[in-house]
Amino acid sequence: MSDDLGERFRQHDRLALSRLLTLLARGTRLDQLLPGLPPAARPSRVVAVTGSAGVGKSTLIGRLIEQIRHEGLSVAVLACDPESPLSGGALLGDRQRMPSRPEDDKVFIRSLAAASGHGAVAEHLGPMIRLLEAFKFDVILLETVGAGQGDTAVHHLADVVLLLLQPETGDDLQWEKAGVLEIADLIAVHKADLPRAEQVEAQVRTILGLSGELAVPVLCVSAKTGQGIDQLWKEIAAQPLRRGQRAQEGRHLLYRAQELLAQRYVAARAGGRNGVETLLGRWQRGELDEDAAAEALLDLLRPAP
Numbered sequence: 001m002s003d004d005l006g007e008r009f010r011q012h013d014r015l016a017l018s019r020l021l022t023l024l025a026r027g028t029r030l031d032q033l034l035p036g037l038p039p040a041a042r043p044s045r046v047v048a049v050t051g052s053a054g055v056g057k058s059t060l061i062g063r064l065i066e067q068i069r070h071e072g073l074s075v076a077v078l079a080c081d082p083e084s085p086l087s088g089g090a091l092l093g094d095r096q097r098m099p100s101r102p103e104d105d106k107v108f109i110r111s112l113a114a115a116s117g118h119g120a121v122a123e124h125l126g127p128m129i130r131l132l133e134a135f136k137f138d139v140i141l142l143e144t145v146g147a148g149q150g151d152t153a154v155h156h157l158a159d160v161v162l163l164l165l166q167p168e169t170g171d172d173l174q175w176e177k178a179g180v181l182e183i184a185d186l187i188a189v190h191k192a193d194l195p196r197a198e199q200v201e202a203q204v205r206t207i208l209g210l211s212g213e214l215a216v217p218v219l220c221v222s223a224k225t226g227q228g229i230d231q232l233w234k235e236i237a238a239q240p241l242r243r244g245q246r247a248q249e250g251r252h253l254l255y256r257a258q259e260l261l262a263q264r265y266v267a268a269r270a271g272g273r274n275g276v277e278t279l280l281g282r283w284q285r286g287e288l289d290e291d292a293a294a295e296a297l298l299d300l301l302r303p304a305p
């Protein structure tokens with residue numbers, strides 16, 4: 001089956017792409033699905049659009065899709081936001097926010113929440129991105145809910161992290177506390193059609209200045225009116241392709257190794273592999289110190305030859 005899928009994938013069959021993405025989202029390994037897949041001839045530009053729920057990520061991505069197509073580029077979207085109107089049924093109820101374009105084969109949209117049937121798909125994003133890259137999409141957009149651990153992962157996977165903020169009446173410095181500014185390569189004050197957008201922009205610049213991050217561009221945009229969308233795309237396109245540079249760094253490989261290890265750990269526990277449970281028990285009872293237990297865990301998680 002997978003041979004056939006691989007062949008169809010190489011023929012640029014979108015259904016095969018879709019099926020392979022589903023398998024990756026469930027944790028199947030890319031090298032098992034498509035053995036010998038060569039590195040992409042040309043890297044995609046991977047852009048993570050992040051920000052709290054309701055800030056307008058999906059809507060803005062809809063606009064960016066139009067802009068990217070206007071530039072003559074192809075684009076794939078992976079929406080990791082379970083609330084996204086991109087997800088399954090919700091999309092049908094909300095075509096306005098994210099116009100689906102069945103007629104346009106240069107646009108591909110996949111909701112990961114719907115694909116996997118469970119929450120934690122971020123761990124499989126790396127291989128999914130590699131697959132889309134091999135399918136030769138010029139741009140890959142990731143929709144992710146900001147804050148928390150997922151953010152660092154996204155930072156490793158994306159060339160450009162776009163953080164969306166919106167004019168709020170509440171706690172103005174909320175985002176600063178969350179430390180989210182640090183991971184952003186670009187910041188957009190979204191919903192600039194609402195009052196106070198310029199004030200928020202000024203505040204963000206102040207905070208960036210205080211932390212010495214003056215190089216991070218800050219823009220006011222509105223998906224509703226279209227304000228600033230073309231400028232936003234220009235800024236995104238002007239950012240360096242960070243993944244390519246980072247791929248040379250050992251740190252990146254280490255990060256991937258950590259991900260694989262975490263997956264093996266989860267699988268071992270879910271599968272009730274008793275070696276792991278026994279080890280945990282010994283450590284919990286204080287029979288092993290932490291480093292010895294961790295070393296033993298590494299041994300246990302090595303796949304059988």
Ligand SMILES: Nc1nc2c(ncn2[C@@H]2O[C@H](COP(=O)(O)OP(=O)(O)O)[C@@H](O)[C@H]2O)c(=O)[nH]1
Nearest residue numbers: 052053054055056057058059191193222223224
């Ligand atoms: N005023 C205004 N509202 C917007 C804009 N973009 C999105 N919205 C609204 O913000 C809400 C959340 O949008 P959505 O794209 O689902 O946000 P997400 O949760 O970040 O993906 C929806 O009610 C949108 O209609 C905008 O540019 N201006």
Ligand SMILES: [Mg+2]
Nearest residue numbers: 058081084085
């Ligand atoms: Mg959304």
